[in-house]
Amino acid sequence: MGAHTAPLELHVEATAFLASLRSRGLSPKTERAAGCLALYLHHSVERCLEWRRERFLPLSGFQQWAVTELLS
Incomplete structure (x- = not known):
């Protein structure tokens, strides 16, 4: 996988x-x-994002993370 550390x-x-x-x-x-959803929650916790109140940009960041980290 990519640069994913945890x-x-x-x-x-x-x-x-x-x-x-x-x-x-x-x-x-x-x-x-x-x-x-579990992957999204892991991504949010790892980045100290409040997953209960996410907006568009953090969701976009999750999408980019999933593509680059999980599909590489």
Whole structure:
């Protein structure tokens, strides 16, 4: 991967959300989408961004991070 320094870690809220999806028997596609949310939360926490109040520019930064770090 690129210059990403911190290992991906489980995010408490995202993990709880994924568990609730799994326990309700929802589509695996829904669970995959929630996995993207977990990546977003990891990205936000790593950069000390308040993920509950994000605006366009931090979301754009996440998109750029995901493309350069995860797809490289």
